[in-house]
Amino acid sequence: IQLTQSPSSLSAAVGDSVTITCRASQNIMTYLNWYQHRPGTSPTGLIYATSRLQDGVPPRFSGSGSGTEFTLTISNLQPEDVATYYCQQSFSTPPMTFGQGTKLDIK
Amino acid sequence: QVQLVESGGGLVKPGGSLRLSCAASGFAFSDSYMSWIRQAPGKGLEWVAFISNIVGTIYYADSVKGRFTISRDNAKNSLYLQMDSLRAEDTAVYYCARGNLNSWFFDHWGQGTLVTVSS
Numbered sequence: 001i002q003l004t005q006s007p008s009s010l011s012a013a014v015g016d017s018v019t020i021t022c023r024a025s026q027n028i029m030t031y032l033n034w035y036q037h038r039p040g041t042s043p044t045g046l047i048y049a050t051s052r053l054q055d056g057v058p059p060r061f062s063g064s065g066s067g068t069e070f071t072l073t074i075s076n077l078q079p080e081d082v083a084t085y086y087c088q089q090s091f092s093t094p095p096m097t098f099g100q101g102t103k104l105d106i107k
Numbered sequence: 108q109v110q111l112v113e114s115g116g117g118l119v120k121p122g123g124s125l126r127l128s129c130a131a132s133g134f135a136f137s138d139s140y141m142s143w144i145r146q147a148p149g150k151g152l153e154w155v156a157f158i159s160n161i162v163g164t165i166y167y168a169d170s171v172k173g174r175f176t177i178s179r180d181n182a183k184n185s186l187y188l189q190m191d192s193l194r195a196e197d198t199a200v201y202y203c204a205r206g207n208l209n210s211w212f213f214d215h216w217g218q219g220t221l222v223t224v225s226s
């Protein structure tokens with residue numbers, strides 16, 4: 001199963017709301033997860049099963065979608081949100097596949 | 108708290124071998140699914156290998172099948188990745204990661220260990 005993220009990169013101001021899209025090559029129901037990879041750190045789990053926030057993740061992060069189209073939305077963007085975000089499908093494993101990543105910067 | 112600490116990376120010549128280790132603490136390691144995931148320089152994340160908890164079901168990415176071996180020692184709370192017949196394209200930071208609630212959602216990752224395959 002292929003995952004395609006868009007955009008590949010984006011820049012937004014503090015306080016803005018941003019949306020990242022992940023499209024799957026076939027129906028994956030809601031078996032879609034998101035990861036955050038901040039510069040100089042290791043990746044961490046952000047959202048699982050499309051919309052469930054990992055413990056400790058601020059509620060300004062949200063996920064939605066089903067089937068083949070999914071979104072990650074970050075509201076009230078903060079400087080610490082600068083990261084590359086990856087989607088990952090867990091519907092058909094192995095293999096576990098990731099999107100190519102979306103790099104988010106602050107203007 | 109959950110901690111995963113990788114070690115064993117380094118510089119190796121093509122065709123050589125390395126064994127990576129991941130020391131786990133702060134959670135019930137023997138009950139947890141684990142994976143190795145890598146990131147080549149300037150590239151995205153690539154899943155490498157998976158091992159389940161008690162039964163020890165194992166899967167590999169096609170790119171490493173037949174060359175890499177994942178294993179675990181639950182008594183030592185440790186995960187391993189034996190890498191043989193290394194190629195230049197195996198150069199990457201290798202992360203061990205824990206499967207949340209025995210799923211394929213990997214909530215906690217180690218800091219990573221760099222493997223460089225070069226002559």
